[in-house]
Amino acid sequence: MENKNKEIANLFYQIADALEIKGETGFKVIAYQKAARVLEDLSQDVEALAASGKLAEIPGIGKGMAEKIEEYLKTGKIKRYEEVMKEVPEGLLKLLEIPGLGGKTIHLMHKELKVNNLDDLKKVIQDGSLEKLYGMGQKKVENIKKGIELFEQAQERMPIYEAMTIAEEVIEYLKMFEGLSHVSTAGSLRRMKETVGDIDILATGRDGQKIIKHFVAFPRTVRVLAEGETKGSILITTETGQRQVDLRIVEEDSYGPALQYFTGSKAHNIKLRGLAKDKGLKISEYGVFRSEKKIAGRSEEEVYGVFGLPVFPPEMREDRGEIELALEGKLPVIVEPEDIKGDLHVHSNWSDGVMSLEEVAEHGKKLGYSYIAICDHSQAAKYAHGLSPDRLAEQIEQIDKLNSKLKGIKLLKGIEVDILGDGSIDCPEELLQKLDLVVASIHSGFKKNVTERIISALKHPLVNTIGHPTGRLISGREGYEVDIDKVIEAAAEYKKILELNAYYDRLDLNEYNLKKAKEKGLLIAIGTDTHYAHGFEMMRFGLAIARRAWLTKKDIINTLPVSKLLALLKK
Ligand SMILES: [Zn+2]
Ligand SMILES: [Zn+2]
Incomplete structure (x- = not known):
């Protein structure tokens, strides 16, 4: 399946879910769900079909859906998607990340049991009121409980091996996108801690939004959690359940400071900020600045170079004395x-x-x-x-x-x-x-x-x-x-x-x-x-x-x- 097909299918599913949370039923919701399924199963590239004017001929894609597909192919956006997302409270949208929980159920829980977020949901499971909700029953509640477990596991720390395997697979996939110029892991994963909380990836490239679109269409994506112009977040299936992967796109001339900043650690960065202050400089994820003028941005070498520091191996960036030693020229050379x-x-x-x-x-x-x-x-x-x-x-x-x-x-x-x-x-x-x-x-x-x-x-x-x-x-x-x-x-x-x-x-x-x-x-x-x-x-x-x-x-x-x-x- 082509990527565009999956991108649009994801958006349609999300629109359908959001409409259901709002309490809409019937043909509107069904139209989005059906169109999404058709797109997922389609063996041809939707872009090619659109180019030859054959979109409306696809069975299951009506005129309205064909227009939305065209809109997306032309502008990279679907207006309806953005409207609907704004209309649904965030706590309820978040509940969609729980596997097995759909818009209809969330709507019902919200309306009947005043569920507004995960904590509320746990309460109504605990006190038994969810089970008594119309159409619910014991089995469905059990499934939701399992879904919550999977969801929470996705937020837990994972072994470095698992995180690295996932990250490298996603990076390989990202590299298939032609406009990509830099890509790297960041955060505790890049620092190679024995367990990792989030899988953070940082990239630069010609068209950030397109990279994000390519990213969320990763084949094992089960849910798109965020899809913005510079940030994307997906939940993917893994051998052990589900894991979240975040991608951030930065400007080419901010790659160095962004990579430095998002690699951390926090303590290491605070130390560095102190050095900058002493020199009358400012350092942020966008660059090192003297007054308004950017004096370092393209690489980590540039950033650390401003302070007369070497590029620290990410494993050393924990504020355990590495900055002080490096300033004295005494940083040990660690094993390679x-x-x-x-x-x-x-x-x-x-x-x-x-x-x-x-x-x-x-x-x-x-x-x-x-x-x-x-x-x-x-x-x-x-x-x-x-x-x-x-x-x-x-x-x-x-x-x-x-x-x-x-x-x-x-x-x-x-x-x-x-x-x-x-x-x-x-x-x-x-x-x-x-x-x-x-x-x-x-x-x-x-x-x-x-x-x-x-x-x-x-x-x-x-x-x-x-x-x-x-x-x-x-x-x-x-x-x-x-x-x-x-x-x-x-x-x-x-x-x-x-x-x-x-x-x-x-x-x-x-x-x-x-x-x-x-x-x-x-x-x-x-x-x-x-x-x-x-x-x-x-x-x-x-x-x-x-x-x-x-x-x-x-x-x-x-x-x-x-x-x-x-x-x-x-x-
Ligand atoms: Zn042994
Ligand atoms: Zn042994």
Whole structure:
């Protein structure tokens, strides 16, 4: 389906909804709904049909609707749409964002139960009066409750991985529009926080309004929440429900300050505004100004350059001292994606992964890595087909054999051993001695002396790192009962490494603990803990968290070439 078809269909649906909220019924509403459906199903481009004068011939599109389509194609607007939107109170329009709630029902709830907004709606569900409303009943109320849940979920924070996946898909789609010149994520998404509230996208281009129109016609749009000249907002379907995406269009010569401003953080921007004030300048989303004259606008380089500052990596823009340090020329150079030489925590099909050793090596090569550590589970992890000592010995042999054939990449012989209830390690020493990397992890007994157990694992001379040291899951598990400060201290004492598990739902250590670890002089190993090929991309999120913690290349062991890494792990 062509975009224009969908654009106009969306507007028609919205007009129909708004008319229904106002209490209109009958042919007017039906005409809009029908025309919208016809447009959605139409295989031809409505623009082409209009050009050849065949609009009115489309079955289901009457003369009136054909005129409105023409109006839109000519002016980019439908007057009736703008009128109707003004006539309906905002709180009621907002209720349309709840899946499964239509204009007719909203009208009835408003008229009979004085519902004016979401809070009112929740009240009448709670006190049972909605269920008694004519034509309602238990089942319909249940559906509305589910819709409210989906709606509220769409406003909640989401994991960075999910937000980034959506944003990049929308950006790819936006780039199909020819007049687009710049496009970027903004807000906490661009700063790569572990969870993201809003998916904010910023763009510039020849015709803002047209870009917005293209945007709201994104194929997975379920509802257009706003469609203005410079701002658009849509609700789209995702694997986990529905999410809101906002697009803002700015002028070309304000792109730098707008991107800077909308990336934030607020605290970072306040600091910058203070600097501007000291210099007698003004900074806003439109530019940096001396009196009325704009002295910076086109790029972030221009904006920061006015203050003698570098363009901060977005991950550093949190007002944690970055501006002060940069002014002294002491801003640390944080780790970059190209510094990473390999992945230090990968599962193969020898335990609960799906890739063969050969496949792991193959994918590593494609990623440009020089090594990947195979860290399958040990025997205690029965649920994960953990390796018995015999099988581990066999795997070691296999990896040696494979390495003698591999070019450009080396598989490191590793293991993820369980830290048992008494703090001991679930693998015989003579095998541990043959390994390049021993990751020790807690996989059971989350409330049982975890700190002591981890510390006793750290004391073990053959353990190199602790995997996912706090055990938290961002989507909902609090983690072990562990005193992470004590673990960090013990790791420093025994000169051990801690893991930054890059899996998006773990990101463990988190940025605060990484910072503490760095202050104690600890080294960090980043591993994706992936069990399948697709999961190698998690490195990006681990790296982002490392950058947010200001880790440099030197703080991370998988920036080392393989010989130096192996030497370090042997010590
Ligand atoms: Zn694990
Ligand atoms: Zn693992």
